[in-house]
Every structure is written in structure tokens, then in C-alpha cells.
Amino acid sequence: MTPGQDTAPRVIPEASVARLAVYLRMLGELAEQGAETVSSEELAAATGVNSAKLRKDLSYIGSHGIRGVGYDVRALRYQLERVLGLDHRQAVALVGVGNLGHALAGYGGFGGRGFPVTALFDVDPDLVGVPINGILVEHVRAIPAVCAERGITIGMIATPGQAAQAVCNQLVAAGVRSILNFAPVVLQVPREVEVRKVDLAVELQILAFHVSRRAEPAVNGHAVNGVLP
Amino acid sequence: MTPGQDTAPRVIPEASVARLAVYLRMLGELAEQGAETVSSEELAAATGVNSAKLRKDLSYIGSHGIRGVGYDVRALRYQLERVLGLDHRQAVALVGVGNLGHALAGYGGFGGRGFPVTALFDVDPDLVGVPINGILVEHVRAIPAVCAERGITIGMIATPGQAAQAVCNQLVAAGVRSILNFAPVVLQVPREVEVRKVDLAVELQILAFHVSRRAEPAVNGHAVNGVLP
DNA sequence: GCAACTTTGTGCCCGCCTTCACAAGCGGCT
DNA sequence: AGCCGCTTGTGAAGGCGGGCACAAAGTTGC
Numbered sequence: 062m063t064p065g066q067d068t069a070p071r072v073i074p075e076a077s078v079a080r081l082a083v084y085l086r087m088l089g090e091l092a093e094q095g096a097e098t099v100s101s102e103e104l105a106a107a108t109g110v111n112s113a114k115l116r117k118d119l120s121y122i123g124s125h126g127i128r129g130v131g132y133d134v135r136a137l138r139y140q141l142e143r144v145l146g147l148d149h150r151q152a153v154a155l156v157g158v159g160n161l162g163h164a165l166a167g168y169g170g171f172g173g174r175g176f177p178v179t180a181l182f183d184v185d186p187d188l189v190g191v192p193i194n195g196i197l198v199e200h201v202r203a204i205p206a207v208c209a210e211r212g213i214t215i216g217m218i219a220t221p222g223q224a225a226q227a228v229c230n231q232l233v234a235a236g237v238r239s240i241l242n243f244a245p246v247v248l249q250v251p252r253e254v255e256v257r258k259v260d261l262a263v264e265l266q267i268l269a270f271h272v273s274r275r276a277e278p279a280v281n282g283h284a285v286n287g288v289l290p
Numbered sequence: 291m292t293p294g295q296d297t298a299p300r301v302i303p304e305a306s307v308a309r310l311a312v313y314l315r316m317l318g319e320l321a322e323q324g325a326e327t328v329s330s331e332e333l334a335a336a337t338g339v340n341s342a343k344l345r346k347d348l349s350y351i352g353s354h355g356i357r358g359v360g361y362d363v364r365a366l367r368y369q370l371e372r373v374l375g376l377d378h379r380q381a382v383a384l385v386g387v388g389n390l391g392h393a394l395a396g397y398g399g400f401g402g403r404g405f406p407v408t409a410l411f412d413v414d415p416d417l418v419g420v421p422i423n424g425i426l427v428e429h430v431r432a433i434p435a436v437c438a439e440r441g442i443t444i445g446m447i448a449t450p451g452q453a454a455q456a457v458c459n460q461l462v463a464a465g466v467r468s469i470l471n472f473a474p475v476v477l478q479v480p481r482e483v484e485v486r487k488v489d490l491a492v493e494l495q496i497l498a499f500h501v502s503r504r505a506e507p508a509v510n511g512h513a514v515n516g517v518l519p
Numbered sequence: 520g521c522a523a524c525t526t527t528g529t530g531c532c533c534g535c536c537t538t539c540a541c542a543a544g545c546g547g548c549t
Numbered sequence: 550a551g552c553c554g555c556t557t558g559t560g561a562a563g564g565c566g567g568g569c570a571c572a573a574a575g576t577t578g579c
Contacts, residue, residue, distance in 0.1 A: 076566065082495040086474060100526065109476035113529090113568060120528060128527045129575040145495050146502025153494070164393030170474070170491045176498070215497055238504065239497035241490075245315055245399070247338040255500050257493055261394070261470075262403045264486055265382070266311040266374050268444055268468035269405070271484050273375025275467065305536065329556065342538060342559090349558060357557045358545040 077118040078145075083108050084115070085141040086174075092134050100131035147175045154180040154213045154237065156228045157220030158188050158198055161243055165219055166193050176215070180207050184224070201228060208235035217241045218248075229256075306347040307374075312337050313344070314370040315403075321363050329360035376404045383409040383442045383466065385457045386449030387417050387427055390472055394448055395422050405444070409436050413453070430457060437464035446470045447477075458485075 073081075087107050091099055101119075105112035119126070119137070122144045126132040142148055153176050155166055165171070166178055181198045183189060189200045199207060207213070216237040218225050225244035232240060233254055240256045242248055245263075248256050302310075316336050320328055330348075334341035348355070348366070351373045355361040371377055382405050384395055394400075395407055410427045412418060417427045428436060436442070445466040447454050454473035461469060462483055469485045471477055474492075477485050 074566070078496055078499050079492060081499075082492040083476075083489070085495075086491075101528095102526080107476070111568060113570090114566090116526095116528060117567090126527055127575065128573075129525045129577085131526070144499070146498040147495065151494075151498050151501065160396045160398070161393045164390050165490070167389045168490065169389075171494065174491045174495070176491070176494045214501055215494065239501050241493055241497060247312075247336065253504075255497060257497060259488065259490070259493060260312070261397065261488070262315075262399045262405070263308060263311040264470055264488060265380075265400065265405045265444065266314075266376065266403070267307055268470060268484060268486060269375045269380050270307050270310075270373070272380065272443055272468050275482075303536070330558095331556080340538065342540090343536085345556090345558060346537090355557055356545065357543075358547090358555050360556070 073121045073144075077121055080108070080110060080115070080118050081122070081141055081145060084118070085138065085145065085147075088134055088138040088141065092138060096134050098127075098131045099134055099137075101126070104132070150175050150177060151215055152177060152179040152211055152213045154178075154182065154204070154208055154216045154232070156182040156201065156204070156216065156218050156232065157224070157244075158183045158185075158193060159219065159221075162219035163193065165217060165243075166196065178217075179211060180213060182207075182228075201231065204228075204231045205235040208232070208237060213237060215239045215241070217243065219243045222246045302350045302373075306350055309337070309339060309344070309347050310351070310370055310374060313347070314367065314374065314376075317363055317367040317370065321367060325363050327356075327360040328363055328366075330355070333361070379404050379406060380444055381406060381408040381440055381442045383407075383411065383433070383437055383445045383461070385411040385430065385433070385445065385447050385461065386453070386473075387412045387414075387422060388448065388450075391448035392422065394446060394472075395425065407446075408440060409442060411436075411457075430460065433457075433460045434464040437461070437466060442466060444468045444470070446472065448472045451475045 084104060087104060088099070101112045101116045105115040108115070119132070122140060124132070124137060124140055153171065155162055155178050158166060158181055162183070166181055171178055178196065181193060181196050182201045182204055183198050184201050188198045191198050208216075213235075214237055216232040216239070218228055218232070218240060220228055222244050225242065225246045226248060229240060229242070229248045229250065233250055238254055240248065240250070240254065242256055242258045243261075245260055247258075250256055313333060316333060317328070330341045330345045334344040337344070348361070351369060353361070353366060353369055382400065384391055384407050387395060387410055391412070395410055400407055407425065410422060410425050411430045411433055412427050413430050418429045420427050437445075442464075443466055445461040445468070447457055447461070447469060449457055451473045454471065454475045455477060458469060458471070458477045458479060462479060467483055469477065469479070469483065471485055471487045472490075474489055476487075479485055
């Protein structure tokens with residue numbers, strides 16, 4: 062009866078959760094195309110994963126496909142939505158309406174997938190009071206009031222790096238438990254708050270690394286690695 | 291002398307590469323603050339990783355810190371830049387100048403970090419010919435010519451999902467070897483092309499999953515998981 | 520009603536990554 | 550000059566996730 066560990070009969074691995082979301086989207090497309098059932102092989106091919114892995118992922122959510130047939134698209138979709146907590150819409154707050162933030166506010170992929178951005182914040186006086194996509198930009202200092210009032214528990218930070226930690230603190234104080242961070246900063250948060258980081262520059266740097274890796278060995282001996290052995 | 295495998299005395303693990311980029315940025319900040327040396331403990335704390343992991347990461351690039359002191363900030367920075375292939379700027383092509391694409395084109399974080407976006411493409415006639423951030427938007431069909439001419443090997447795809455695969459094919463045909471994909475689609479590419487995917491909606495869904503996970507156990511027994519044991 | 524085929528669910532193994540722990544090395548202090 | 554304390558680099562162990570392969574289970578055709 063101690064809260065926490067023993068209440069979870071099956072813990073879903075982090076990596077699986079990420080894939081479940083991908084399966085869900087693909088199921089949506091399949092449903093639109095009129096498919097009623099789908100085999101693990103088909104769904105795996107469409108989402109780019111191993112079919113055994115996919116079946117194992119689905120087994121975590123207690124899903125029951127039909128052997129010899131596959132999975133019922135509608136049922137699986139519904140089940141995935143419930144497990145992922147998408148059966149009710151989750152309001153999202155976005156802080157920082159600059160270049161990236163503006164795009165995020167207008168990005169249809171969020172609202173269409175159950176995450177309407179219902180609050181926008183910035184510090185720029187020129188932006189505060191301006192409506193973007195039908196939402197009024199409010200001053201950052203209004204975060205506690207607005208988030209509490211609208212019951213917002215998910216926040217996105219798209220501010221410059223220097224401002225991110227302060228904004229983060231405000232969000233946490235306002236009751237936000239999950240944060241998607243686009244600022245190139247490692248946020249310090251209490252343990253009960255979850256942060257996911259999306260770092261676009263780092264993504265490009267990883268690509269660049271592989272580019273240079275593939276290019277150098279063909280040039281000559283003293284390549285980028287093994288320089289001072 | 292056989293090209294390929296044996297020229298690499300140490301293979302850098304994927305997970306390490308991603309962190310190296312993060313270390314690099316933090317080193318930049320430290321350098322601005324005038325720090326001359328940094329210990330693995332400090333740098334690890336600042337980037338949110340375990341210090342032993344950090345040291346192992348750095349050991350992959352043949353780095354030599356000074357025991358009892360730490361790492362020389364300047365030297366380490368320089369070395370990281372070389373290993374990550376950032377010693378020369380890499381031009382980047384961006385396809386899809388919609389909501390997200392527009393923001394990416396204007397995002398200062400790329401050019402500032404050695405990845406100037408030097409080519410923009412779209413199919414929308416209203417966008418083609420319009421300059422964004424000083425770059426003229428060209429038609430998608432110009433991809434081969436432009437990429438070849440400017441020696442572009444890195445591409446970003448920020449189109450709607452349906453268009454992504456076709457655009458991807460064009461980029462690959464144009465000689466692009468690395469692709470950062472923002473479209474919610476699994477791209478099919480030849481083996482020598484590397485794709486990294488950034489899926490914003492999925493990121494939010496992962497957060498939502500944990501939100502509902504934390505909320506449900508406190509409510510009552512028949513929670514979302516363990517429904518049909 | 521039976522046989523053959525299809526597809527799921529999962530046990531097992533393997534490899535990668537993370538973390539601990541500690542010896543070796545270097546600078547500063549006396 | 551020698552000792553002490555700090556920090557690096559790395560061997561070893563543990564855990565997690567991925568993939569193979571197969572038995573169980575259901576369906577279709579005859």
C-alpha cells in the first residue's frame with residue numbers, strides 16, 4: 062500500500078512510450094483509409110520498427126490482438142489514446158512568442174492531436190496584448206494566475222536561454238508538471254516535474270558529425286579522430 | 291589501409307555524440323564567462339549528466355584533461371568542434387516554408403552555430419520568389435540544381451506529411467546525405483543517408499502519458515493500466 | 520469437423536550504455 | 550623536496566532495450 066512502486070503491475074519502458082505515440086498516429090491514418098484490422102508486420106513496416114518490438118510494446122498496454130488476423134484498428138486506437146492520456150484534451154501553455162514560439166503557437170499539429178495551446182506568454186511589451194492565432198499574448202508575470210485558472214499542467218518554453226530557468230520556475234510554481242523545453246539550457250526542476258528537451262542545433266550537430274565522419278576516412282590518414290594517440 | 295572500419299581506433303557511441311554537442315555549447319558559455327579550466331564534475335552538473343559518463347565521453351575523442359585540475363576550456367572546445375565537424379560551416383537546405391519552416395529559417399541558433407540555412411524551397415507559388423531572412427524561396431523542383439551548385443549535404447524537411455517522402459527523394463538525389471525531418475512520417479532512404487526525426491506532437495504525447503500516469507494511481511483502483519489482467 | 524496457414528505473445532540471449540569504484544597522475548603547500 | 554588532496558581515465562558490473570525464434574491460438578478452406 063506504500064504509494065509508488067508496487068502499484069504498477071506493468072511499467073511501460075520509456076522507449077516504448079515514444080513508439081506508442083507513433084503507432085497511434087499511423088493507426089489514425091489507417092482508419093482514414095478504411096482499414097479495419099492491421100497486422101503487427103504491416104504496422105511495424107509503416108512506422109519503421111521491428112515487428113517483434115511492436116508486439117512487445119503493445120503487450121505492455123495489455124492489448125489483445127487476434128492471432129491469425131491482427132489488431133482491430135479502432136479498438137487499438139482507442140486503447141492507445143487512453144493509455145497515453147489523450148482521452149481528454151490537455152491545455153498547453155507556451156512561453157516565449159519569438160521566432161520559434163510563434164510557429165509553435167500556429168502549428169496545427171498540437172491542437173489537432175489533443176493539445177490545444179490555450180495560453181501564450183512573453184515579456185516583450187510589443188507582443189503582450191497581441192492575439193496570435195486567436196490567443197492573446199499575456200505577460201510572463203501572469204503565468205501563475207492564468208495557469209491555475211485554466212488548470213494547465215503542460216508548458217512549453219521557447220524563450221532565449223537566459224530567460225528559460227526563470228520562466229521554468231514560474232511554470233512550476235503555477236502547478237505545471239510537464240515541460241517541453243526548446244531553450245538550449247538544462248533546466249533545474251523539482252523531482253516531480255518532468256522535462257523533455259528539444260534542441261534543434263544539437264540535432265544538426267549530430268548530423269554534421271556523421272557527415273564529417275563519412276567524409277574524412279577517404280581523404281587521408283591523419284583524420285579527425287585518433288589525432289594524438 | 292583498407293578504407294572503412296579499421297581506420298577508426300575508437301568508435302564514438304551515438305549517445306555520446308549527442309552529449310558532446312551539449313558539452314560544446316556549455317564550454318562556449320564558460321569561455322564567455324572567462325573560465326580557463328573546468329572539472330568534469332562542474333561541466334557534468336551544468337549539462338545534467340553523470341560526471342563519470344562525461345569523462346568517458348571525452349575519452350572517446352582522445353581528450354586529455356589535467357588530473358588535479360580539469361580540462362582546458364579553450365583546448366577542449368576546439369577539439370570538440372573538430373570532432374563534431376564544426377570547424378567549417380555546413381550549408382543547410384530547408385524544404386517547406388510553412389509555419390514551422392518559416393520559424394526555422396529565421397531561427398538564429400542555426401547560423402550562429404555553424405549551420406547557415408542557405409537554401410529555401412516550397413511548392414506554394416505565393417512563397418516562391420519571396421525572400422525570407424535574406425534568402426529567396428525557390429521551387430522544390432530546383433532542389434537538385436541548387437543543392438549541387440552550393441554543395442549542400444544537409445537538409446531539413448518541414449513540409450506536411452504527405453509531401454515529405456517525395457521531397458526526401460529529391461534531396462537524396464541531389465546529394466544530400468543527412469536529413470533532419472520534422473514531418474510526422476517515417477522516411478525511406480538508402481542506407482548511406484542518415485535521417486533524424488523531430489516529432490513535436492509525439493514529444494507532447496510522451497509528456498501527457500506521464501501526466502496521466504502520475505494522476506491516475508491516486509484516484510482509485512481501476513486505472514488506465516492493468517485493465518484486463 | 521479437420522487440417523493448414525497466419526499471426527500474436529513472449530522467453531531468451533546479446534550488445535550497448537550507464538554507473539560505481541579505484542588506481543594513477545598532477546599541482547600546490549609546507 | 551616531499552607529501553597531500555584533487556581530478557582524470559578506465560576496468561568491471563549491472564540494467565535496459567532490441568531482436569530472434571517458437572509455441573499458442575485463432576481463422577480459413579474443404
